Amino acid sequence: MVPGHTKIYNVNYQMLTCVSARWQERACIPGPEPEPHSRDLTAAQAGLFPGISFMVTIDRNENGSDTVLHVQNLTKTFDRKTVLDTITFDVRRGEVFGLLGPNGAGKTTLIRTILDIFRPDTGEIALFGREFSDDIKDAIGYLPEEGSLDKEILVSECIRYFAELKRVDAIEKKMDEWLEKLDLLEYRNRKIQDLSKGMHRRLQFILSVIHEPDILILDEPFSGLDPLNIRTLKDILLDLSGKGTTLIMSTHQMDEVERMCDRILMLNSGKNVLYGRLDDIRKEFGLSIEVHYEGTLPHLDTVTGINDSGNYAELVVEEDTDTQALLKTLAENVKIRKFEIKQRSMNEIFIEVCRK
Amino acid sequence: MTAKSLVVAKFEFTKTVRRKGFILGTLGLPLLLLLVVGLVLYSGAGFSTGSGNQTVGYVDGAGFVQAAPGYIPYPDQEAGKAALLGEHVRSLLVIPPDYLETGKLTIYTRDGSLLGSTGSRKSVQEFVAGNLLRYENVSDRIAEKILEPENPEVVVLDAAGNPKGDEALAGFVLPFAITLVLALGILTSSGYLMQGIGEEKESRRGEFLLSHCSAEQLLAGKILGYGAVSLLQIGVWVAIGLAVIAAGPFAALFTGMQVTWLLCAAVLYLILGYFLFAVSIACAASLATSVREAQQVSAIFTMFAVFPLVFLQLLIHDPDSLLMQALTYFPYTAPFIAMLRLTLVSVPPYEIAVSMAILVLTIVVLTRLAARIFRMGMLKYGKRATLRDVVGFLKEK
Numbered sequence: 001m002v003p004g005h006t007k008i009y010n011v012n013y014q015m016l017t018c019v020s021a022r023w024q025e026r027a028c029i030p031g032p033e034p035e036p037h038s039r040d041l042t043a044a045q046a047g048l049f050p051g052i053s054f055m056v057t058i059d060r061n062e063n064g065s066d067t068v069l070h071v072q073n074l075t076k077t078f079d080r081k082t083v084l085d086t087i088t089f090d091v092r093r094g095e096v097f098g099l100l101g102p103n104g105a106g107k108t109t110l111i112r113t114i115l116d117i118f119r120p121d122t123g124e125i126a127l128f129g130r131e132f133s134d135d136i137k138d139a140i141g142y143l144p145e146e147g148s149l150d151k152e153i154l155v156s157e158c159i160r161y162f163a164e165l166k167r168v169d170a171i172e173k174k175m176d177e178w179l180e181k182l183d184l185l186e187y188r189n190r191k192i193q194d195l196s197k198g199m200h201r202r203l204q205f206i207l208s209v210i211h212e213p214d215i216l217i218l219d220e221p222f223s224g225l226d227p228l229n230i231r232t233l234k235d236i237l238l239d240l241s242g243k244g245t246t247l248i249m250s251t252h253q254m255d256e257v258e259r260m261c262d263r264i265l266m267l268n269s270g271k272n273v274l275y276g277r278l279d280d281i282r283k284e285f286g287l288s289i290e291v292h293y294e295g296t297l298p299h300l301d302t303v304t305g306i307n308d309s310g311n312y313a314e315l316v317v318e319e320d321t322d323t324q325a326l327l328k329t330l331a332e333n334v335k336i337r338k339f340e341i342k343q344r345s346m347n348e349i350f351i352e353v354c355r356k
Numbered sequence: 357m358t359a360k361s362l363v364v365a366k367f368e369f370t371k372t373v374r375r376k377g378f379i380l381g382t383l384g385l386p387l388l389l390l391l392v393v394g395l396v397l398y399s400g401a402g403f404s405t406g407s408g409n410q411t412v413g414y415v416d417g418a419g420f421v422q423a424a425p426g427y428i429p430y431p432d433q434e435a436g437k438a439a440l441l442g443e444h445v446r447s448l449l450v451i452p453p454d455y456l457e458t459g460k461l462t463i464y465t466r467d468g469s470l471l472g473s474t475g476s477r478k479s480v481q482e483f484v485a486g487n488l489l490r491y492e493n494v495s496d497r498i499a500e501k502i503l504e505p506e507n508p509e510v511v512v513l514d515a516a517g518n519p520k521g522d523e524a525l526a527g528f529v530l531p532f533a534i535t536l537v538l539a540l541g542i543l544t545s546s547g548y549l550m551q552g553i554g555e556e557k558e559s560r561r562g563e564f565l566l567s568h569c570s571a572e573q574l575l576a577g578k579i580l581g582y583g584a585v586s587l588l589q590i591g592v593w594v595a596i597g598l599a600v601i602a603a604g605p606f607a608a609l610f611t612g613m614q615v616t617w618l619l620c621a622a623v624l625y626l627i628l629g630y631f632l633f634a635v636s637i638a639c640a641a642s643l644a645t646s647v648r649e650a651q652q653v654s655a656i657f658t659m660f661a662v663f664p665l666v667f668l669q670l671l672i673h674d675p676d677s678l679l680m681q682a683l684t685y686f687p688y689t690a691p692f693i694a695m696l697r698l699t700l701v702s703v704p705p706y707e708i709a710v711s712m713a714i715l716v717l718t719i720v721v722l723t724r725l726a727a728r729i730f731r732m733g734m735l736k737y738g739k740r741a742t743l744r745d746v747v748g749f750l751k752e753k
Contacts, residue, residue, distance in 0.1 A: 115567050134358075134360075137568070144564050147562075153371060161367045165568040
């Protein structure tokens, strides 16, 4: 259980979806302010309070905020090379947070520092409002991008080992549930060497979530998976997110970032180059206009960037640009076959930021 | 020691003891040794009673040899060599005329059996010695005592001058055996430890493990787990050895044996020695890039386990020399040298106390440093850590 205060509320309104820390924002129909109950969660679950029609548990930090991870001026150097340079950001409870950046940007070092594998040179990291401890480690799940499991042991032994390290109760029951969910139940008593690459990845995922972590850090979670498995894993991640698990995803797949993330942090050469809500960042980077044409493009004053391929061009314009006037100018100079205005993709933003 | 360390220890132990290599090594090795000993005994017996020409020809240039069964005289070397080439004799002993001055003998043979067989050479030497004694008119009774002396009985006295009995011999043998066990334990456990860590590094599993427990917990668990594996293996070997001893003529040696302070010191050195070597080998293995490289790096430490053998002659000759005293204080040789010295001479208690104190201090310091090296080394994939890297690891908080 997350360090902090667990409170039980007697809530007499209908709740249609899973209760999570995000319920006030999107998941539930808000009702009257719930009354705090002084009893503990275990007693309530045991049915000692028949008057409770629905139970909401909200774990708050000791300081009462919804920030589960706070990183302040984090700096880390290796052999005189600054790998992380005064990084500051917050991750809020229940959100899907994207950690982006090109190879060598410092993402893995940042993750390892959050996990207390590396210690920062300067700066501070607070998880659930506290410094790192063994209890906090048990509240975090981590799926690394690479690394294989011990091939000589059984799938069940592997799960049991990692679950015991995270002090999980009722391991066998949870193991079977997760194996079934990820379509691996028939491999329960098979050696890991019998698993395909995709199965191996799914098993790694089970190991990172079997202890029901409050924060799940995923490094390229979809790498090595086929589209079907990507779909399954994505559904599970969204389900976990819906239940209040905070997801921190490090990935290069920008389409997944666009679909899943609420906020992002982009690193480049160890520096924070983008941080904030996805919508705000896209607004900041203006609009993209896709033009299919015949002829020669004229000089366009209102365009801030252009990627011209001869008869196809991507134009970058400010959010408040008069696109109708731009269309008119283009139509006067070239034969237009297609003119599509859209928000700039994260892929474009990623490339632009990394090139700077 | 935390619960997580115990989880790691349990996992490593159960995983390793189920391996075919472990089962084969644990049960197969003593059986193989018994088989080899049996074969040697059988072939030895076959040699002594075997068929074929066992006679020895001789040419007595000094003129003191008397005729004896199994020995055929020849007048000169040519005749003797012709008999040897004609396979009338198996070997030819040539005693030169100046033998009594020089003592030099020559044996000619065709199959080289006399070169390797000490027993055969010894019988020829006894034949010559027996003839010399007769030549000097020494009586048969005296000659027999000279040629086949009785083994002397060794009586160890306690401080009051009373004989201590057989347990004294056991008290001498046991620390020797424990020193051997310590060396064996270090060699076997280091093998498992470096293989385990090497595999984890090769498969890049370290990062995932370190997200479940700290480097200290992981390191402690591995050392404990592989230590238990090693103890189990040695336990099986010792049990088989004791069973063989109990069935043999040495059983009486160990009856009524008492636990002396010497034995306590041996056990303490065994435990401290294992921890020192395990921590060192874990660090070395975590810096390697593959299992093979881990074995090479760890060999530096396993060499210390066989180090006393190099100095064994020196140690037996002068156990209190300055070199031996220095090696008693050096942590990597202390467990072996101190134990061997303790079995040979009366080592001043302060030397043992200082030696153990240095050992404990080294383990404490090394364990703190080892966790840092292990944590950083496990995450350095595909690249060999340099000395500069190691210094960097040690500076990590």
